[in-house]
Amino acid sequence: xxxxxxxxxxxxxxxxxxxxxxxxxxxxxxxxxxxxGVGIGTLYRNFADRLALVEEVTLVMLEDIRSASQxxxxxxxxxxxxxxxxxxxxxxxxxxxxxxxxxxxxxxxxVSPRILEAQAEASRTLNxxxxxxxxxxxxxxxxxxxxxxATVGSITRPMPRAFSNSxxxxxxxxxxxxxxxxxxxxxxx
Numbered sequence: 001x002x003x004x005x006x007x008x009x010x011x012x013x014x015x016x017x018x019x020x021x022x023x024x025x026x027x028x029x030x031x032x033x034x035x036x037g038v039g040i041g042t043l044y045r046n047f048a049d050r051l052a053l054v055e056e057v058t059l060v061m062l063e064d065i066r067s068a069s070q071x072x073x074x075x076x077x078x079x080x081x082x083x084x085x086x087x088x089x090x091x092x093x094x095x096x097x098x099x100x101x102x103x104x105x106x107x108x109x110x111v112s113p114r115i116l117e118a119q120a121e122a123s124r125t126l127n128x129x130x131x132x133x134x135x136x137x138x139x140x141x142x143x144x145x146x147x148x149x150a151t152v153g154s155i156t157r158p159m160p161r162a163f164s165n166s167x168x169x170x171x172x173x174x175x176x177x178x179x180x181x182x183x184x185x186x187x188x189x
Contacts (some may be wrong), residue, residue, distance in 0.1 A: 005047040008082065012036045012038065012043060013057060015055050016036070016057050019032055019062070020099055022098070024101075062115070062121075065091065065126060069129040070125055071087070076132035076133060079136075083133075084143070091149070096149065097157035098157055126148070140181075140182060140184050
């Protein structure tokens, strides 16, 4: 693929991901094309249909989880404790809750082998990073990778406006509560 075509495709994926998280995966393909700065024909040349676009956005999301986990492994292997914080920051920034909910409603009941393979690899890498963080006593020992993703997904779901309007900084406070809850727990007597 030519470099300009590859950049255009990556831009479509980035914009689609943002719009899926913000408005849901049922958003009009024309809106995605317009926001990406391409015509609808270009969008469909890159992605045959909505399902193909949703699948590619899902694959990018899983690759981002795997990549962030790999970076955490490298830092934690070098005894850099901030590797754990960088991993959490990356997972939070990915807006997994809103994105997962939107994509989950659009994916077919039988998930493609490509997604299953990417999911397995992301899970393996995340669990390796989590194991290193546990060994370094940066995170509680009783949390699994799935629980971590579910926790991050829960706090990154869109918050009702009434909540966020009534208490400025509520989202940041909830993230801090999550971080505190992930820390190792003192031994109980």
